[in-house]
Amino acid sequence: MPETAPITVPGPISPPHRLLMGPGPVDAYPSVLSAMSARLVGQYDPFMTRSMVETQELYRHVWGTTAEASVLVDGTSRAGIEAAITSLVRPGERVLVPIFGRFGHLLAEIAERAMAEVHTIEVPWGQVVTPSAIEEAVVRVRPTLLALVQGDTSTTMLQPLDEIGDICERHGVLFYTDATASLGGNPFEFDAWGLDAATAGLQKCLGGPSGSSPTVLSDRAVAVVRSRARIEAGIREAGDPVAGDFVRSNYFDLGMILDYWGPRRLNHHTEATSMLYAARECARLIALEGRAAVIARHVRAGEAMLAGVRALGLTVFGDVAHKMSNVVAVKIPDGVPGDVARAAMLEDFGIEIGTSFGPLHGRVWRIGTMGYNARRDAVLATLAALEQVLARFGHPVRAGAAHEAAADHYRGSAVDGREATA
Amino acid sequence: MPETAPITVPGPISPPHRLLMGPGPVDAYPSVLSAMSARLVGQYDPFMTRSMVETQELYRHVWGTTAEASVLVDGTSRAGIEAAITSLVRPGERVLVPIFGRFGHLLAEIAERAMAEVHTIEVPWGQVVTPSAIEEAVVRVRPTLLALVQGDTSTTMLQPLDEIGDICERHGVLFYTDATASLGGNPFEFDAWGLDAATAGLQKCLGGPSGSSPTVLSDRAVAVVRSRARIEAGIREAGDPVAGDFVRSNYFDLGMILDYWGPRRLNHHTEATSMLYAARECARLIALEGRAAVIARHVRAGEAMLAGVRALGLTVFGDVAHKMSNVVAVKIPDGVPGDVARAAMLEDFGIEIGTSFGPLHGRVWRIGTMGYNARRDAVLATLAALEQVLARFGHPVRAGAAHEAAADHYRGSAVDGREATA
Numbered sequence: 001m002p003e004t005a006p007i008t009v010p011g012p013i014s015p016p017h018r019l020l021m022g023p024g025p026v027d028a029y030p031s032v033l034s035a036m037s038a039r040l041v042g043q044y045d046p047f048m049t050r051s052m053v054e055t056q057e058l059y060r061h062v063w064g065t066t067a068e069a070s071v072l073v074d075g076t077s078r079a080g081i082e083a084a085i086t087s088l089v090r091p092g093e094r095v096l097v098p099i100f101g102r103f104g105h106l107l108a109e110i111a112e113r114a115m116a117e118v119h120t121i122e123v124p125w126g127q128v129v130t131p132s133a134i135e136e137a138v139v140r141v142r143p144t145l146l147a148l149v150q151g152d153t154s155t156t157m158l159q160p161l162d163e164i165g166d167i168c169e170r171h172g173v174l175f176y177t178d179a180t181a182s183l184g185g186n187p188f189e190f191d192a193w194g195l196d197a198a199t200a201g202l203q204k205c206l207g208g209p210s211g212s213s214p215t216v217l218s219d220r221a222v223a224v225v226r227s228r229a230r231i232e233a234g235i236r237e238a239g240d241p242v243a244g245d246f247v248r249s250n251y252f253d254l255g256m257i258l259d260y261w262g263p264r265r266l267n268h269h270t271e272a273t274s275m276l277y278a279a280r281e282c283a284r285l286i287a288l289e290g291r292a293a294v295i296a297r298h299v300r301a302g303e304a305m306l307a308g309v310r311a312l313g314l315t316v317f318g319d320v321a322h323k324m325s326n327v328v329a330v331k332i333p334d335g336v337p338g339d340v341a342r343a344a345m346l347e348d349f350g351i352e353i354g355t356s357f358g359p360l361h362g363r364v365w366r367i368g369t370m371g372y373n374a375r376r377d378a379v380l381a382t383l384a385a386l387e388q389v390l391a392r393f394g395h396p397v398r399a400g401a402a403h404e405a406a407a408d409h410y411r412g413s414a415v416d417g418r419e420a421t422a
Numbered sequence: 423m424p425e426t427a428p429i430t431v432p433g434p435i436s437p438p439h440r441l442l443m444g445p446g447p448v449d450a451y452p453s454v455l456s457a458m459s460a461r462l463v464g465q466y467d468p469f470m471t472r473s474m475v476e477t478q479e480l481y482r483h484v485w486g487t488t489a490e491a492s493v494l495v496d497g498t499s500r501a502g503i504e505a506a507i508t509s510l511v512r513p514g515e516r517v518l519v520p521i522f523g524r525f526g527h528l529l530a531e532i533a534e535r536a537m538a539e540v541h542t543i544e545v546p547w548g549q550v551v552t553p554s555a556i557e558e559a560v561v562r563v564r565p566t567l568l569a570l571v572q573g574d575t576s577t578t579m580l581q582p583l584d585e586i587g588d589i590c591e592r593h594g595v596l597f598y599t600d601a602t603a604s605l606g607g608n609p610f611e612f613d614a615w616g617l618d619a620a621t622a623g624l625q626k627c628l629g630g631p632s633g634s635s636p637t638v639l640s641d642r643a644v645a646v647v648r649s650r651a652r653i654e655a656g657i658r659e660a661g662d663p664v665a666g667d668f669v670r671s672n673y674f675d676l677g678m679i680l681d682y683w684g685p686r687r688l689n690h691h692t693e694a695t696s697m698l699y700a701a702r703e704c705a706r707l708i709a710l711e712g713r714a715a716v717i718a719r720h721v722r723a724g725e726a727m728l729a730g731v732r733a734l735g736l737t738v739f740g741d742v743a744h745k746m747s748n749v750v751a752v753k754i755p756d757g758v759p760g761d762v763a764r765a766a767m768l769e770d771f772g773i774e775i776g777t778s779f780g781p782l783h784g785r786v787w788r789i790g791t792m793g794y795n796a797r798r799d800a801v802l803a804t805l806a807a808l809e810q811v812l813a814r815f816g817h818p819v820r821a822g823a824a825h826e827a828a829a830d831h832y833r834g835s836a837v838d839g840r841e842a843t844a
Contacts, residue, residue: 013457015462015463017461018463025465026462038435038455039439040631047437074498075496079496109672113669210692249504250531272632273633275696
């Protein structure tokens with residue numbers, strides 16, 4: 001072996017203490033971190049198979065579905081998005097993407113990469129799209145797939161989905177949503193809303209690390225995926241289908257991923273075991289606390305944060321009636337240097353709040369209350385630190401006002417001591 | 423919210439004790455498991471950025487390169503494979519894949535999905551491909567990319583790569599290798615061997631969980647990727663390039679992944695933080711123990727296992743001179759039910775050994791000695807259990823013969839007490 005240059009070996013990983021109150025990633029629940037240090041097992045070990053089945057069932061509960069096709073895609077949230085779009089849409093087919101923030105652009109971008117004919121409609125950042133505008137576009141474009149973000153952290157808006165499934169049903173359109181930023185902190189009803197596909201990530205309201213994408217398909221979506229089946233040459237057997245119309249990705253072919261998670265257990269990737277453990281624990285915590293209770297905890301934390309930032313004299317961006325429970329965008333006051341103030345939050349208090357993208361860049365901070373951090377103490381600590389930093393940069397604040405407003409909100413909304421501390 | 427069906431909530435993850443001596447995944451190093459339970463930080467936190475830079479440098483050391491483009495692809499090992507192939511090859515371009523096992527078929531499959539014109543040459547399972555056969559095919563096919571597996575766990579063969587770079591250089595062909603099964607347990611010299619791209623996974627000799635794919639590109643490969651640059655609409659700025667010739671995947675566009683890992687830190691995915699911690703720790707352990715010492719430890723463990731299985735009267739599959747250090751395929755003796763015996767290994771001793779694919783299905787077991795498990799006690803415990811199980815199924819074995827042979831090998835090859843216990 002040739003000589004290699006000497007390397008200075010760094011120490012073991014030792015992250016600083018942070019309270020992650022940005023738009024995500026956020027702190028993982030302690031038990032999710034612990035789950036990832038559990039020992040590994042083989043990929044066809046009976047324990048592994050059982051853990052996969054449990055995880056599928058736990059996510060059915062989180063999604064609000066009885067659909068069979070509940071899996072994890074091994075990658076970050078956009079891996080799930082790409083798997084859904086590239087598996088459901090053939091090159092040249094039309095995709096309609098209503099855009100109300102950055103992540104609508106991402107869905108359009110991913111559909112373009114998949115060689116779809118992409119049509120978009122847009123509303124100004126800070127608004128959501130009306131069902132009638134969506135139906136008008138569906139009628140005009142006649143897409144194969146409607147791809148719609150549920151919660152776009154770039155604007156904090158939560159797109160209502162409950163009337164969209166009927167529109168898609170009427171016009172024979174597959175209905176996909178990206179619920180990365182919203183799932184677990186806002187209502188989600190896969191079956192009741194008539195969805196065909198949905199994907200998410202762990203790093204927002206689910207309270208885990210990025211790197212695994214819970215994904216669910218309706219039976220109708222599974223039929224589309226199955227019609228494009230192609231089992232890879234190395235493990236193909238006589239009689240297995242080989243469609244000419246195959247998905248233009250091996251990794252993201254949901255048909256093969258379903259065969260891996262399903263009773264055939266056909267080898268595809270080697271499941272990311274530690275991320276499976278993490279994903280399982282995220283959903284297990286929701287099932288333990290109660291799906292409705294977790295959402296209610298996010299609503300309380302979000303409303304308390306909203307009351308607090310307003311008491312600090314900050315203006316909230318966008319249509320507050322359609323805000324996600326778990327993140328708020330506040331306008332950076334005149335005279336306050338946005339990035340310097342964020343750095344002070346991090347350096348002086350170990351608290352991270354978020355910057356923003358595109359048209360909002362430099363104009364708003366985004367403050368999240370998600371997953372494990374949808375907690376009273378996390379809300380109050382963040383407001384206290386923000387008060388200090390705003391005062392330091394000359395923004396007029398009344399000491400204690402934010403604490404008072406947020407704590408008052410918690411007192412008003414307390415559900416007989418059920419405020420979870422997870 | 424609609425009522426949801428009650429769910430039976432399973433307990434926290436609690437895997438059984440296993441010793442994973444198959445072809446991978448294998449047990450992670452304890453410190454890799456610990457690293458994954460470290461707390462999260464924000465994706466642009468100075469600590470995160472520093473950890474990413476450290477990880478890039480550690481993998482340069484593992485790969486034997488000074489190339490700038492050292493990153494992780496967030497997914498399992500085949501995510502790295504697909505990222506490399508789909509980023510380097512345009513639809514319609516020719517890819518040459520010499521096949522000597524299942525994973526050659528996988529490279530061909532992934533290149534077909536990327537709409538490349540795929541040409542293959544094949545040798546029987548158990549052999550490797552000669553440089554002259556590769557050069558003959560390169561001259562005939564004139565591919566854009568040669569895609570060649572280094573170590574194929576399906577056959578245990580280690581393809582020599584040291585003469586292939588010159589061939590590719592002479593004929594203007596990009597040279598990519600999949601080192602998933604081999605990296606860390608066998609020599610690897612990215613620069614000296616003239617490689618343009620290489621990818622791996624953590625779950626073999628690197629001793630981590632599946633779910634992160636170390637990936638490296640030469641400057642020449644980076645130039646190809648850059649020529650196809652397309653920054654996504656949501657974060658595109660005036661002057662940013664938009665090639666018509668874009669990579670047909672957003673998630674696997676190595677140009678965007680490089681921009682995320684590079685000084686621009688352009689948002690792409692949200693890095694899988696816990697998997698980054700794991701990947702960093704895997705490479706850190708190699709740097710601490712010494713790259714050559716880790717490979718030598720794999721060689722010793724592999725040779726001891728080989729001596730042991732032969733002492734059990736088992737016949738080894740394939741060209742042993744070209745076997746990977748870290749896995750051996752042994753023919754299942756006549757009269758021994760292969761899967762029942764494997765199940766007995768797992769149930770009675772908690773030891774997993776591997777089955778096999780394709781033409782070897784039901785004919786061989788695969789026994790690995792990788793990463794943390796390239797250890798004397800793991801080798802000897804596996805041989806002892808295998809002796810019991812073989813005896814139970816009537817295969818004639820002499821008690822203690824395998825222990826003696828393997829322990830003798832360790833005594834003969836001991837490097838002044840440097841046998842690592844990690």
